[in-house]
Amino acid sequence: MTIKEAGQGKGIEDDPDFYKTLLESTKAIPWKIDWNSLTFTYIGPQIEHLLGWPRASWNSVEDWAERMHPEDRKRVVEFCLEQSRKGADHEADYRALTQQGEYVWIRDVVHVLRDQQGNMEALVGFMFDISERKKVEIERDRLRQELEELSYLDSLTGVANRRMLDQVLEREWMEARRQQQPLSIIMFDIDYFKQYNDSFGHFKGDECLREVAQLLTQSATRARDFAARFGGEEFVLVLPQTDASAAKTVAQRCFDKLKSADIHHPSSPVAHRITLSCGVATSLPAHTDSLEHFLEQADRALYRAKEGSRNCIQVACSDGKCVETDWN
Structure with missing residues (x-):
């Protein structure tokens, strides 16, 4: 017997409120961008906790790019646009600026949505806070470089x-x-x-x-x-x-x-x-x-x-x- 048959009302697969609650209860930050206008049609409330910027301030991809570390911006924006134009799912790591002026390492996982005719309709994805992982990676790379340098001395x-x-x-x-x-x-x-x-x-x-x-x-x-x-x-x-x-x-x-x-x-x-x-x-x-x-x-x-x-x-x-x- 399904949940729907058990008298719980409509099924989970038909309940948008369920999915919305599920998305907004995770640490990953969901978002959606309209491809034609390159504007945000949705971003999860978790973004305010992570970066401090109000949800209402995320209007277009320009807001996303401007809140990226200058050293990462050109590389990440060009890569994401290129992959999106190809219609390819992709992911990118970069440093995002917080409202307090600090930077947090983000991993953006991007998926392409198409309409029934196969045309690109939107980009959807999740932002993940990978700051702790990056700290470990950076320290590991530093130690590896130090060991390599020592091997040449x-x-x-x-x-x-x-x-x-x-x-x-x-x-x-x-x-x-x-x-x-x-x-x-x-x-x-x-x-x-x-x-x-x-x-x-x-x-x-x-x-x-x-x-x-x-x-x-x-x-x-x-x-x-x-x-x-x-x-x-x-x-x-x-x-x-x-x-x-x-x-x-x-x-x-x-x-x-x-x-x-x-x-x-x-x-x-x-x-x-x-x-x-x-x-x-x-x-x-x-x-x-x-x-x-x-x-x-x-x-x-x-x-x-x-x-x-x-x-x-x-x-x-x-x-x-x-x-x-x-x-x-």
């Missing part, structure tokens, strides 16, 4: 690690080749670092690595200049749009800063302070050149510096030879 020195260095080198190499701009790389090795550790212990050795890393970072002053720990006591500077002369100037600036820091190293045969051996390479990449060969040039220059007098800069030339600059 050397945990000891705080500069970029080898993983990040490989990605930056690949990107800058491709960009230098595309723009036909010089790319320089400087490889550094701390002279007699094992003896420093033997004299002062690994704790002081770690402090020394951190200090050298910061000095090198400070010497690379432009936004795209990039410092990384290559491994052990080796560091690298990547210098986009930098020719050999400018790269050598940066290397000498690094030596200057390290000399001023005067990190005591009595066991060094070169000086009674921490010093560096340095290899510099510069390339104007052609399509026949390889990044691997470029890195080999810098590595060979560094090797010559370490096998020679140390505490010096070796600049790799295009013919494979090196020019040594002593630094005392």
Whole structure:
């Protein structure tokens, strides 16, 4: 026996008051927009509790758009209009302005209504308050980004690690080749670092690595200049749009800063302070050149510096030879 047959009057499916009461008792905010005039023909009373704006103030889609965060407005309005014109159901997340001047995250779920001839007649939907969900998502994304950034940092020195260095080198190499701009790389090795550790212990050795890393970072002053720990006591500077002369100037600036820091190293045969051996390479990449060969040039220059007098800069030339600059 149906409810109607049981003497309850007309059936639920024929009772608009029942549906109205049901819609207005939920937390979701129902609404209806006439497609031809783009005006609201209905919006649930819950809107006043959520956003504070009186129901009577929701007249057209312009009121809806104007009460949207400026950063979301263009994206959401264009998307919703495009989907509506296609006659496609859709949903969109955005920040809605409250009457008190704050913003609440809203999810609008939109359905298309058609008349008997199949023409678009209206849009109906629900607004959901998703502020708490968004807070969780934003915090989760922040933590994910933080973890990702940490995975690209050397945990000891705080500069970029080898993983990040490989990605930056690949990107800058491709960009230098595309723009036909010089790319320089400087490889550094701390002279007699094992003896420093033997004299002062690994704790002081770690402090020394951190200090050298910061000095090198400070010497690379432009936004795209990039410092990384290559491994052990080796560091690298990547210098986009930098020719050999400018790269050598940066290397000498690094030596200057390290000399001023005067990190005591009595066991060094070169000086009674921490010093560096340095290899510099510069390339104007052609399509026949390889990044691997470029890195080999810098590595060979560094090797010559370490096998020679140390505490010096070796600049790799295009013919494979090196020019040594002593630094005392």
